Amino acid sequence: MISRSDIKFIRSLRIKKFRDINHQFVIEGDKLVAEFLNSSWTVSHLLGKDEWLNGLSENLKTKPERITEVTDQELKKLSLLRTPHNVMATVRIPSAPIDWEELTCGLSIFLHDIQDPGNLGSIIRSAGWFGIGQIICTPSTVDVYNSKVVQASMGSLLNVNVHYCNPEEFFNTYSRTGLQVYGTCLEGKNIYDCDLDNAGVIIMGNESRGLSDQYSPFVTRKITIPGFESHDHPVESLNVAVAAAIVCSEFRRRAYPPKPISTGNG
Secondary structure (H helix, E strand, C coil), rough: CCCCCHHHHHHHHCCHHHHHHHHHEEEEEEEHHHHHCCCCCCCEEEECCCHHHHHHHHHHHHCCEEEEECCCHHHHHHCCCCCCCEEEEEEEEECCCCCCHHHHCCHHHHHECCHHHHHHHHHHHHHHHCCCCCECCCCCCCCCCCCHHHHHHCCCHCEEEEECCCCCCCHHHHHHHCCEEEEEEEEEEEHHHCCCCCCCEEEECCCCECHHHHHHCCEEEEEEECCCCCCCCCCCCCCHHHHHHHHHHHHHHCCCCCCCCCCCCC
């Protein structure tokens, strides 16, 4: 049975202030919790139904710092989901500085003031899919440990490091690497006709305002995804998470072109 103090603590982690103070966040769902248990991240408190906990291997039962058996009603009190799963957990936020060596060896993404948790989570998921391990965010971007971000990222937080920093400080340092800085904007060059390198940083702008002029001194190539509308009411823009997935896909397509299909001899 869970204590009142534990309920109060876990519910407090819905608020960024308390996530920052306690360096913990909440994850929910059978698959997501299992992935974190199998990772190097520290699960501080595992809370699950009896049948779910009994299905854990003895090795995984030793991973959390604490385990509490809870009922379906107790999960409903704690969960932010409309239909709670069988398990949830609190996880310690790791302390990891920006990996500049990785940044200079491959692609990374810079996000300017992304506000929607679902968008950030989806971008993290796309980055994980395309093997992009570093995302840099402006301080006013939604918190990566917001529960909606965590759910939308579908476990990709385990493979993608997300950092928050001042954009001017970051790009003043990054510009010394000599790598390309790709700015996504409507007035950019068609991405399908543009030279794309295997290393560099891609800037994605805010959902409503797009790419800020403050990045103009740092952007070396402006790119855009062309529209192909054929109707009387053209779509104004793409959702930023959709755009990020398309851009990442095109970069990876160039880096790893499909191999020719062998037709055999004769």
